[in-house]
Amino acid sequence: MKFCVEPLTKEQCYWIRYPDPVPKYPNVVQVVKLLRIHEEHHYTVVTERERQYREKNKEESF
DSSP, rough: OHHHHHTSSHHHHHTTTOOOOTTOOOHHHHHHHHHHHHHHHHHHHHHHHHHHHHHHHHHHHH
């Protein structure tokens, strides 16, 4: 498998589709993809809130 995906970019690898797992036995690759999506969303939300908080405090201090 490593030989097959080695020439691909990370973006191309992300779009590889795997068969649906058997119920109650998730595919590890799918779980990792979902975790990545979740964490990326969480990071985006947190950084945006932090930016807004800093801007608000900056305006109040003047």
